[in-house]
Amino acid sequence: MKQGSRFWAWLVFGVGTTYFVLPLLATFEFSLRKRRGEYSFDAYRSVFGDPNFQATFTYSVVVAIFTILLGVLLVVPTAYWIRLRLPHLRPVVEFITLLPLVIPAIVIVFGYIRMFGSNSALPFLATARGADALLVIGYAVLALPYMYRAVDTGLRTIDVRTLTEAAQILGAGWTTIIARIILPNVLIAVLSGAFLSFAIVIGEFTMASLLNRPAFGPYLQNIGANTAYEPSALALISFAITWGCMSLIQILSRFAPRSANRPN
Amino acid sequence: MAEPFLSIQQVRKAFGATTVVQDFNLDVEPGEFVSFLGPSGCGKTTVLRMVAGFEEPSAGKIVVTGKDITRLKPNQRNVGMVFQAYALFPNLTVAQNIGFGLKVAGMPKADADRRVAEMLDLIKLPQMGDRYPYQLSGGQQQRIALARAIAPKPKLLLLDEPLSALDAKVRVSLREEIRSIQKKLGITTVFVTHDQEEALSISDRIAVMYGGKAEQVGTPFEIYNRPATKFVANFVGTLNVFEGTVTDAASGKVRVNSQEVSLQGKLNGSKSGDTLSLALRPEAISLGRHPGRDASLSGEITEVHFLGSVIRVRVGIGGSTVSLDTFNSPASPPPAVGEKAEISFSSGDMLVLH
Ligand SMILES: Nc1ncnc2c1ncn2[C@@H]1O[C@H](COP(=O)(O)OP(=O)(O)O)[C@@H](O)[C@H]1O
Ligand SMILES: [Mg+2]
Numbered sequence: 001m002k003q004g005s006r007f008w009a010w011l012v013f014g015v016g017t018t019y020f021v022l023p024l025l026a027t028f029e030f031s032l033r034k035r036r037g038e039y040s041f042d043a044y045r046s047v048f049g050d051p052n053f054q055a056t057f058t059y060s061v062v063v064a065i066f067t068i069l070l071g072v073l074l075v076v077p078t079a080y081w082i083r084l085r086l087p088h089l090r091p092v093v094e095f096i097t098l099l100p101l102v103i104p105a106i107v108i109v110f111g112y113i114r115m116f117g118s119n120s121a122l123p124f125l126a127t128a129r130g131a132d133a134l135l136v137i138g139y140a141v142l143a144l145p146y147m148y149r150a151v152d153t154g155l156r157t158i159d160v161r162t163l164t165e166a167a168q169i170l171g172a173g174w175t176t177i178i179a180r181i182i183l184p185n186v187l188i189a190v191l192s193g194a195f196l197s198f199a200i201v202i203g204e205f206t207m208a209s210l211l212n213r214p215a216f217g218p219y220l221q222n223i224g225a226n227t228a229y230e231p232s233a234l235a236l237i238s239f240a241i242t243w244g245c246m247s248l249i250q251i252l253s254r255f256a257p258r259s260a261n262r263p264n
Numbered sequence: 265m266a267e268p269f270l271s272i273q274q275v276r277k278a279f280g281a282t283t284v285v286q287d288f289n290l291d292v293e294p295g296e297f298v299s300f301l302g303p304s305g306c307g308k309t310t311v312l313r314m315v316a317g318f319e320e321p322s323a324g325k326i327v328v329t330g331k332d333i334t335r336l337k338p339n340q341r342n343v344g345m346v347f348q349a350y351a352l353f354p355n356l357t358v359a360q361n362i363g364f365g366l367k368v369a370g371m372p373k374a375d376a377d378r379r380v381a382e383m384l385d386l387i388k389l390p391q392m393g394d395r396y397p398y399q400l401s402g403g404q405q406q407r408i409a410l411a412r413a414i415a416p417k418p419k420l421l422l423l424d425e426p427l428s429a430l431d432a433k434v435r436v437s438l439r440e441e442i443r444s445i446q447k448k449l450g451i452t453t454v455f456v457t458h459d460q461e462e463a464l465s466i467s468d469r470i471a472v473m474y475g476g477k478a479e480q481v482g483t484p485f486e487i488y489n490r491p492a493t494k495f496v497a498n499f500v501g502t503l504n505v506f507e508g509t510v511t512d513a514a515s516g517k518v519r520v521n522s523q524e525v526s527l528q529g530k531l532n533g534s535k536s537g538d539t540l541s542l543a544l545r546p547e548a549i550s551l552g553r554h555p556g557r558d559a560s561l562s563g564e565i566t567e568v569h570f571l572g573s574v575i576r577v578r579v580g581i582g583g584s585t586v587s588l589d590t591f592n593s594p595a596s597p598p599p600a601v602g603e604k605a606e607i608s609f610s611s612g613d614m615l616v617l618h
Contacts, residue, residue, distance in 0.1 A: 159349060159351065162349055165338070166345070166347060166353070166409075167353070168339045169317075169338050169339070169345045170339075170365035170368055171340075171416065172339060173339060180353075180364075181355070184355040185354060185355050
């Protein structure tokens, strides 16, 4: 009987792995076929050699970093304050943070274009820097559901109120409390929120395209529409980046405080 | 007389429509160790949190060394506090926890390190500086919380049931340690507990609280031997309560279970025919007649509990049961259930509860 259950376990594992790995292998195999009649890394060479690849990718990474910073600055104090002082508002805030999942990005971006156009009171779109800032803000909104949930879950693992009071009575002000006590204790949660934000920003198309920003998402779309082998190479590169992020988080979380793992 | 160090004056606290603390008055002398003792929910924590600045009184004043601090923020009060749930910062090492207040105050690192080492010695955990809180036992964590609270040399130390999460043995040794450190540093301390033995054993004075009020403030000796109210008498220590009827108010005669005792001068204006609640501590009662004990009642032994050095005996007298303690003596066997017994006591030890 033991033998049997082990067989089924391996079978399920095998089917799952095949389902996951086979398309990757197929894509990989296809991406190597750029040169007729033999396998080569030509597609990768052409992707990495494309100055547009480098420019758009760098642009999106920078935007992602700013998005994460904005998200952390916005979400950590908010989630903290809600837990500390306004716990009855939590359902409301949770609902608000879920809205970006329900409202399509295209609606948000059209709203932005109307609100912040060149002739508006706040003409974000009048300059390129302004448009970049608006993109970062838009991405922070898109990442909000993930960031808020991650941080809120992190806060649940510590006794926010007592730790705050313990720090206060020792003379600490709000900045010290958030920077030295709250943030370090929810670091793993913030990191996973950051990772999700990064993943969203790197591939995002709608906002970047409609705000006419030179981001990686529109570049991917453009390559996909105009070449044959490079999109497969790009897909695998994106995949590798995502996996790289995940392992990085795993490694970083080893150095994070052990607080959340405390048994009682 | 010197002015009090901490003065809580006519403090009241209401949450919405419910008043949880009222008419609270207390003066604490410099270097004094005062306990708030009372059942759960009686407002002890609320008073302490008002002294710490976490709650604002609805009325009244809190004065420290002549300065009104009622509206001061917690981080401006220079008060140390130890919480029931330890509340160590999980992301900081023991040394960083203890040094937190020093760092916030901007003390130079070398001085802070020296102070932290001093504190670790004081709580007898000199090797623990580099550990994280999760690597320590509850008792160790609470000692570190104490060290963290006193490291910045606060004017006042507040402890909110700091021992209630610990097991019995640690609880007793740590309370003695807290008291000895407090005496050594001479720091004025307010200690909250619902455990009467704890309060009796370590306090200079106790404020017994009930329903948001201080029922009685006094030394442990006064609280135990001269409880001012029925509540205090019942809450602190074990008590045998009898119903008595005043038969002759002028000479202080009271009838208890058809036997008469004399309570001259204790009746406090009761009239003949009044019913009184009378109480005796177990240690004020002896089995059998003894010289110097002027009152006695007779009944039958209903229970015997051998506790080692003492034997707790329950004697049924009429409708009520009396607990008393006798010392174990290896030469004579303990009393047996069902024996007739006479108990005696000094009528002066009898408490009349109001
Ligand atoms: N923030 C609050 N809001 C409403 N009621 C409270 C609050 N804090 C305490 N109380 C109430 O005040 C009463 C006294 O509480 P507390 O001071 O914690 O008692 P104790 O420490 O003696 O157990 C309790 O009935 C409690 O429910
Ligand atoms: Mg309490």
